[in-house]
Amino acid sequence: MATETREWETIESGPKNYKDQLHPLCVKNYGKWKYHDRPRPGTLRHVAESGDELFTVRAGTHRQVTVDIVRRLCDLADKYAEGYVRFTIRNNIEFMCSSWENAEALIKDLEAIGHPVGGTGNSISAVAHTQGWLHCDIPATDASGVNKSMMDSLFEDFIKEEMPNRVRLATSCCEINCGGQADLAVVIQHTRPPRINHEILSAICEMPKAVARCPVAAIRPTMVNGKPSLMVVEDKCICCGACFGACPAMEINHPDHSLLAVWVGGKNSNARTRPTNMKLVAHGLPNNPPRWPEVNDVVKRILMAYKEGGKNWERLGEWINRIGWKRFFEETELPFDKYLIDSYRHARTSFNQSAHVRF
Amino acid sequence: MADKNNGKFLNPTPMIDNLEEGPWPSFIKGFKELAERTKKPMLRGVMDQLEYSYQTKLGYWKGGVVGVRGYGSGIISRYSMISDKIPEATEFHTIRVQPAPGMHYSSKNLRDLCDIWEKHGSGMISMHGQTGNLQFQGIEEKHCQEFFDDINKEGWDLGGAGATVRTGASCVGPARCEQACYDTLETHQQILTHFTDFVHRPELPYKIKFKFSGCPNDCMNSIQRSDIAVIGMWKDNIQIDKPAFKEWMGKHGVNRLVNEVITLCPTKCISLSDDNELEIENRDCVHCMHCLNVMPEVLSPGKERGVTVLIGGKSHLKVGSMLGSMLIPFRKLDTKKDIDEFIELADEMIEWWCDNGLDHERIGETIERVGIYQFLEDVGLEAHIDMVSSPRDNPFFKVAY
Ligand code: HEM
Ligand code: HEM
Ligand code: SF4
Ligand code: SF4
Ligand code: SF4
Ligand code: SF4
Numbered sequence: 206m207a208t209e210t211r212e213w214e215t216i217e218s219g220p221k222n223y224k225d226q227l228h229p230l231c232v233k234n235y236g237k238w239k240y241h242d243r244p245r246p247g248t249l250r251h252v253a254e255s256g257d258e259l260f261t262v263r264a265g266t267h268r269q270v271t272v273d274i275v276r277r278l279c280d281l282a283d284k285y286a287e288g289y290v291r292f293t294i295r296n297n298i299e300f301m302c303s304s305w306e307n308a309e310a311l312i313k314d315l316e317a318i319g320h321p322v323g324g325t326g327n328s329i330s331a332v333a334h335t336q337g338w339l340h341c342d343i344p345a346t347d348a349s350g351v352n353k354s355m356m357d358s359l360f361e362d363f364i365k366e367e368m369p370n371r372v373r374l375a376t377s378c379c380e381i382n383c384g385g386q387a388d389l390a391v392v393i394q395h396t397r398p399p400r401i402n403h404e405i406l407s408a409i410c411e412m413p414k415a416v417a418r419c420p421v422a423a424i425r426p427t428m429v430n431g432k433p434s435l436m437v438v439e440d441k442c443i444c445c446g447a448c449f450g451a452c453p454a455m456e457i458n459h460p461d462h463s464l465l466a467v468w469v470g471g472k473n474s475n476a477r478t479r480p481t482n483m484k485l486v487a488h489g490l491p492n493n494p495p496r497w498p499e500v501n502d503v504v505k506r507i508l509m510a511y512k513e514g515g516k517n518w519e520r521l522g523e524w525i526n527r528i529g530w531k532r533f534f535e536e537t538e539l540p541f542d543k544y545l546i547d548s549y550r551h552a553r554t555s556f557n558q559s560a561h562v563r564f
Numbered sequence: 565m566a567d568k569n570n571g572k573f574l575n576p577t578p579m580i581d582n583l584e585e586g587p588w589p590s591f592i593k594g595f596k597e598l599a600e601r602t603k604k605p606m607l608r609g610v611m612d613q614l615e616y617s618y619q620t621k622l623g624y625w626k627g628g629v630v631g632v633r634g635y636g637s638g639i640i641s642r643y644s645m646i647s648d649k650i651p652e653a654t655e656f657h658t659i660r661v662q663p664a665p666g667m668h669y670s671s672k673n674l675r676d677l678c679d680i681w682e683k684h685g686s687g688m689i690s691m692h693g694q695t696g697n698l699q700f701q702g703i704e705e706k707h708c709q710e711f712f713d714d715i716n717k718e719g720w721d722l723g724g725a726g727a728t729v730r731t732g733a734s735c736v737g738p739a740r741c742e743q744a745c746y747d748t749l750e751t752h753q754q755i756l757t758h759f760t761d762f763v764h765r766p767e768l769p770y771k772i773k774f775k776f777s778g779c780p781n782d783c784m785n786s787i788q789r790s791d792i793a794v795i796g797m798w799k800d801n802i803q804i805d806k807p808a809f810k811e812w813m814g815k816h817g818v819n820r821l822v823n824e825v826i827t828l829c830p831t832k833c834i835s836l837s838d839d840n841e842l843e844i845e846n847r848d849c850v851h852c853m854h855c856l857n858v859m860p861e862v863l864s865p866g867k868e869r870g871v872t873v874l875i876g877g878k879s880h881l882k883v884g885s886m887l888g889s890m891l892i893p894f895r896k897l898d899t900k901k902d903i904d905e906f907i908e909l910a911d912e913m914i915e916w917w918c919d920n921g922l923d924h925e926r927i928g929e930t931i932e933r934v935g936i937y938q939f940l941e942d943v944g945l946e947a948h949i950d951m952v953s954s955p956r957d958n959p960f961f962k963v964a965y
Contacts, residue, residue: 213713215634217764218721219662219757220732223749226668227739236738236747240860251740259740269591269701271598272678272687279671279678290674291736292667292691294784301740319589333694338617339610340642340658340690340701342625347617349591350583357586382879383694386788417923420882447881453626460621473788475780476854477830480787482885494618495582517824518854549884 228289228301230259246366247322248308260308261299262286264320265331265356265363268296269339269349277318285311295331295373297324323364329372329508330363331356335383343450344378345393345463346492351376354496355391358505362512369515369524372508373473380446386471386483388521389507391500394466394488398442399455403429406454410435415452424448424455443549465490465500469507470522481522484530487539503539510536529563573603577615598687606686606702609653613644630657630705632712636765638722639708655704656686659711660697660723662763665734665752665776667692676718684711694789695773696733697723727766729759729914733790734776735783742860743853744778745796745869746897751906752776758907762914769921769930772914779865780853786877787888791927792910793874798866799894801846802855808862809842825858870896875913876928886928893950912943 227235234253241251249261267274278298282290285307286300293299298320302308312322324330332355335341337348355374362368375384377392384390412435416424423441427434435455437448448455457463467490471483486507490499507521514536515524525533534541547555569575574596583592599607617623630641640658647654663669677698681687686702693699703711712722723731732755735741737748755774762768775786778796786793813821818836826834833848834855842862844855856863873895874888896902913927916939921930931939940947 213717215632215713215716216721217760218716218719219760219763220753221662221664221673221720223664223666223668223739223753226664226670226673228668231668231739236744238738238740238742238744239864240742242861251742261740265589266691267589267591267594268691269594270689270691271594272682272689273598273601274594275674275678275689275691279675282671288671290669290671292663292669294667294692294694294696294733296691321587321589335694336690338623339614340625340640340656341623342627342642344623346621347614350580350618353583353586353588353590353592356588360587363588381881382885385694385785385879386885414923418882445881458622463621471788473785474782475787475850475852476857477828477852480782480887482788482887492621494621495579518828518858551884 226289228259228287230257230303231289231301233257234259243326243366244305244308246328246364247312247325249325250305258303258305260302260305262302262308262311262315262322263293263297263299263324264315264322265324266292266296266298266320267349268331268334268352278320281311281314285314293324293330295324295333297331321360321364326366327368327370327372328363328366329359329368329374332374332376333384333387334376335378337378341378342453343381343446343458345395345446345458346378346465347494348376348378348384350495351378351391351497351500354501355504358501359508362508368508368512369517369519372511372521373471375471379450380444381450386473386480388469388471388483389504390468390471390483391504392466392468393446393492394464395444395446395457395459395462396464396489397459397462398423398437398439398444399446399448399457400459401435401437402454402456403432403434406434406452407432410452410454412452415448415455418447418451420445420447460492463492464488465492465497467500467503467507470525472520472522477518478520478523478526483522485545486533486537488544503537506537506539531563573600574608575612577611579618580611580615595688602682602687604686605652606656606704607688609644609650610656610686610688610702612650613646613653616646616650625656630708632709632722634764635722637725637728638764640725641705656702657705657708658690659685659700659703659708660693660725660731661700661715661720662723662731662756663692663696663698665732665749666736666739667696668736668739668749673718677715677720680711680714680718684714695723695730697731721760722764724763724771725766727768727770728764728772729756729762729768730771730773731763732756732774732776733784733786735778737776737778741778743781743796743856743865745798745865746778746871748776748778748794748796751794751897751903754900754903755907755910759910768914768918770924770926772917772927774910780851780872781857787874788877788885789879790877790888791875792913793877793888794897794906795872795874796865796869797851797872797894798869800866800868802844802849802866803864804842804844805862805864806841809859812859812862813840825855828854830854870894870898876926876931878926878928883929883932886932888928890950891945893948909943916942
């Protein structure tokens with residue numbers, strides 16, 4: 206058995222201190238950067254008031270990495286970037302180099318070990334993705350695999366800067382949508398109410414919590430075989446899956462009925478237009494590992510239509526706002542059906558309260 | 565066994581092997597390399613279970629409770645539901661660790677982390693979780709305390725999980741961005757350090773997140789992904805570098821200026837004067853960042869800098885996605901005193917939420933349910949016009965009498 210003596214007293218230190226994690230030129234020019242440009246896709250050149258130049262090389266990663274991969278990246282940081290790196294929220298790694306020669310040599314070495322250099326400016330950056338089957342307890346699909354399949358098919362637009370503006374992608378393996386808002390997101394869509402596993406429910410479920418979790422009050426207490434259990438009023442249920450997070454006996458995930466949906470037009474930045482939430486444009490796509498070809502086809506169709514039609518600086522949602530949703534569905538040849546009309550709270554705010562129409 | 569696997573440590577995994585193909589970095593290739601080198605049984609089990617998930621299209625992890633001494637959060641426990649079939653991955657817990665603000669690392673520290681992790685755990689790491697944690701994936705309960713002690717000695721601490729203040733996220737900020745209007749890294753460090761107790765012990769109605777973006781480009785997606793979004797802002801005029809503008813025009817020309825700057829300004833406050841100088845009617849500028857993004861050589865945020873604070877951002881459950889909305893249009897955040905005063909306000913808001921929030925209710929939902937008037941009054945803030953995009957369009961209210 207473990208000994209009861211402890212040698213180490215925990216220090217509740219909070220976030221790791223950033224001060225000794227910064228590249229020396231970042232320390233020297235802290236708060237004194239003047240501007241930046243991009244010498245080539247995947248790189249940034251920041252110029253400081255002091256005249257110093259700092260060359261950043263951005264590269265895609267697996268996100269699910271290993272100690273071996275991290276050590277290799279550290280080798281490159283030591284060789285070319287004074288021993289420092291940072292990560293972006295889209296799982297890209299950034300090396301800061303104090304000379305362009307180092308940056309160029311680093312790019313070669315990165316590409317040689319399989320890390321594509323890109324993701325800057327008007328490129329399609331890497332996917333903000335979640336955990337999926339690899340680790341989460343509630344996923345209906347995988348995340349790393351969907352990400353890998355999507356980025357394989359969009360690869361050229363990661364390493365080039367040929368989109369109208371930056372494109373941010375996300376995937377989520379339950380309707381909670383950990384991946385967040387994005388120009389384009391692939392999210393699970395359950396299509397059947399949860400099946401209730403009465404065998405285990407009474408033993409594992411804190412029933413009031415599961416009842417309270419339901420956004421539409423569809424869960425009711427009941428008795429099954431003389432034991433207290435729960436039931437779902439199937440007419441009311443909106444298949445959100447929230448109850449499954451509270452109680453594993455509310456089995457929402459299904460190999461054939463948990464399908465995939467594509468959402469577009471989310472925007473986080475305030476540039477030009479206000480931030481927006483993304484909108485549903487395709488649903489009922491099969492959850493088809495290991496490559497999800499049907500989903501990839503829709504994703505690619507949307508992004509290529511945007512690449513073709515978007516004007517400089519227009520984000521995907523801004524492009525759609527200009528051409529109108531009707532034309533978006535025409536250009537992408539996606540079907541519009543009644544389920545794309547909101548029926549939840551605040552639905553009216555998305556109705557066309559005008560006589561504006563395009564023919 | 566050795567025969568079946570052609571001398572390999574891992575069992576055959578035909579379906580996920582498909583993900584070794586293609587130009588994007590393959591996490592499967594990475595896992596296999598690690599497993600064949602270290603021969604850790606847990607890795608073989610995880611690969612088998614992932615393959616089984618791909619074949620059956622279902623997940624097989626369930627949660628439980630695993631922790632380190634004194635902490636109520638920070639470890640996401642995972643037990644296999646099919647350990648009868650695949651016993652090697654019976655336990656596969658994740659430890660969430662708070663990286664340095666801005667996700668900056670020295671290779672020295674990263675290597676040390678790798679060595680400690682390989683000693684106690686699987687060697688798999690997720691860099692990073694969407695909230696911003698460094699996630700060490702794959703450790704057995706009996707090794708959690710040792711692993712934590714070893715990294716804690718090096719200055720690393722656990723992140724939040726459950727009903728806690730969650731790990732924060734901050735953009736690269738003044739370390740490398742010309743647009744940064746405040747010190748995102750230092751603010752993140754101080755605020756999250758202040759809330760350490762709330763990060764480690766779930767005592768709140770639900771999770772609450774802070775994110776720190778240096779300017780309204782909001783690279784941290786704070787409006788959408790955090791309950792309390794702290795975004796850099798300036799109050800005076802956009803700075804124009806006149807010689808740099810001449811140079812920009814020489815390089816890009818007037819068409820680009822008109823089509824990509826002037827016409828895209830949302831409030832049409834940019835113009836070209838008779839003597840070909842750039843003019844900005846700053847009173848109409850909404851600080852969207854567009855023009856500064858197009859011509860960073862020429863334009864910079866003003867000199868009177870601080871932050872805007874938005875509140876209430878969250879994802880789908882239960883009322884639908886909510887974007888944060890403006891609470892404080894401008895506030896200085898330069899000195900230790902400014903940050904301390906901001907922390908006092910944040911404390912006030914969190915206390916209000918603890919008093920008024922229901923179980924599993926985010927602060928934005930609580931404000932919506934209880935009402936914005938009550939919230940403002942209780943935390944001592946004035947109502948002001950920047951909080952709304954327009955005044956109300958219905959007449960149903962009652963003035964205090
Ligand atoms: C009932 C509601 C929810 C449950 C039960 C839940 C549960 C979980 C669990 C168990 C994980 C850990 C996955 C793992 O590492 O094994 C997770 C991850 C995550 N969740 Fe949730 N969650 C809920 C709601 C949400 C919501 C509403 C959001 C977003 C707005 C969200 C965002 C995230 C993110 C960003 C991650 C991290 C994924 C990553 O590693 O990148 N969750 N969630
Ligand atoms: C039992 C219930 C839940 C659990 C166990 C849970 C768990 C989690 C976990 C593990 C994360 C990821 C945190 C990280 O990466 O550090 C997360 C993120 C998140 N969750 Fe939940 N969650 C639950 C319910 C909910 C609900 C009901 C909501 C919304 C009302 C929600 C909103 C969010 C949001 C907004 C995020 C952050 C997304 C981001 O910033 O990237 N969660 N949750
Ligand atoms: S999106 Fe859902 S299933 Fe996927 S990691 Fe997040 S909580 Fe888990
Ligand atoms: S899936 Fe959602 S709506 Fe249906 S019972 Fe569960 S919580 Fe309620
Ligand atoms: S949010 Fe603004 S300050 Fe921060 S990195 Fe992005 S552009 Fe720079
Ligand atoms: S920041 Fe935006 S609103 Fe302000 S002048 Fe520039 S483009 Fe116009």
